[in-house]
Amino acid sequence: MQDDRLIIEEVLQGNKEAYSQIIQKYNKRVRLLIRKMIGQPHLEQDMAQEIFIKVYYHLGDYSKSSEFGAWLYRIATNYCFDELRNRKRSIPVAEAEIELATSHTPELEYLAKEQKVFLQNRMMTLESKYRVVLELRYLQFLSYEEISKELDVPISTVRTRLSRGKAKLRHAIANSGKGGDLHL
Secondary structure, three states: OOOHHHHHHHHHOOOHHHHHHHHHHHHHHHHHHHHHHHOOHHHHHHHHHHHHHHHHHOHHHOOOOOOHHHHHHHHHHHHHHHHHHHHOOOOOHHHOOOOOOOOOOHHHHHHHHHHHHHHHHHHHOOOHHHHHHHHHHHOOOOOHHHHHHHHOOOHHHHHHHHHHHHHHHHHHHHHHOOOOOOOO
């Protein structure tokens, strides 16, 4: 696949079909971000389309001195924050799809699923800025530098949000009375 900057130049010069390469390259990451921030997989496709349309119309604003992926991811993050603000309510986790890890026995599968649902429920109680950083670090395994680029925030902010997010998650787990084997 071509370099992002070359594709953007083609699009800006009138080759609208070239934009499909950008969508193909970043669609999975944008949809994953939406799923993690919004918590409603059935909205994922529509929201991703809205984000890619918004990015398309703002390609002229893109500063080629920064990484395109980080710029797009920042727009997607802001879009999700706007959606959450517009709703002014928390998203029920019961609607979230949680993938099961395969285990050897049905009992272990059930316990693993129950623990994942519990942890996801606790994470959904966190503010988005903490939840997103925790998910990028511990579910997508990004480094502090990568998270900093993705969210367009200083590394010190990433460290602070991780620390506060873990503390808030520990507190949410402790207050639920089901701390058990979950260690952060």
